[in-house]
Amino acid sequence: MAEPNEASRRKILVKLGRDEFLDCFQCLKCTSGCTALKLLELKPHEIMKLVRLGFVNELAASEIIWTCATCLKCVQRCPQKGSPYHVIMALRNLAVEREAKVPEAYLKAVSQILENGLSQTIQKITTRKMETFDRTSLKLPKISAPKESFQAVFFKALEEKQE
Ligand code: SF4
Ligand code: SF4
Structure with a gap:
């Protein structure tokens, strides 16, 4: 109870x-x-x-x-x-x-942030005519991966939270 x-x-x-x-x-x-x-x-x-x-x-x-x-x-x-x-x-x-079970989506978001600085995967868009476009075909700039210094700060923040 x-x-x-x-x-x-x-x-x-x-x-x-x-x-x-x-x-x-x-x-x-x-x-x-x-x-x-x-x-x-x-x-x-x-x-x-x-x-x-x-x-x-x-x-x-x-x-x-x-x-x-x-x-x-x-x-x-x-x-x-x-x-x-x-x-x-x-x-x-x-x-x-307390090491409770964290939903998979949150763990995935953390690895995404480390990988490309975004909490979600980069997605294609679909038009009303059901055509799909990615960033390159829309002439949008490439999203660069975060620098190592960002990852170091991110890990440090995670470690501090666990203390
Ligand atoms: S709006 Fe504020 S005061 Fe009203 S129930 Fe929610 S938390 Fe309480
Ligand atoms: S932050 Fe938004 S989703 Fe979360 S409890 Fe408040 S209103 Fe609801």
Whole structure:
């Protein structure tokens, strides 16, 4: 059975740089505009409530935190300057620290960033006539791979996060 955990709740507060969750009054403005809600039933106001109550371990182990599309709409819509987005990112950080299963797409994004500096693969476009074009045929400049110095900084940042 799920149980509130004060130590984990504190961890999220530390990650957010706050002393307490005083800001959310459950108005649902974040949820009513959430991009992921339309697609994946993520309810930001419920996440805020559960974290505030201390059900952090359950959320950090749940796949739902990985469905946030990081669109930041909830940050803009909240009348209280609360941020479900930042709470969800703090939960993701906690999940990674605990070596929870990270969705394959995120791991792929990291290797893509190292390979070409982009979080997605370079894609072809298809026109209304169903013709496909790549960057070269559109005379777009070639995307150069990131420099070694970028990769060194990236790895250093990852290592620091794990400390
Ligand atoms: S986080 Fe903000 S927008 Fe969302 S329910 Fe709480 S007060 Fe409302
Ligand atoms: S940042 Fe995440 S939680 Fe906030 S509105 Fe966008 S998808 Fe929803």
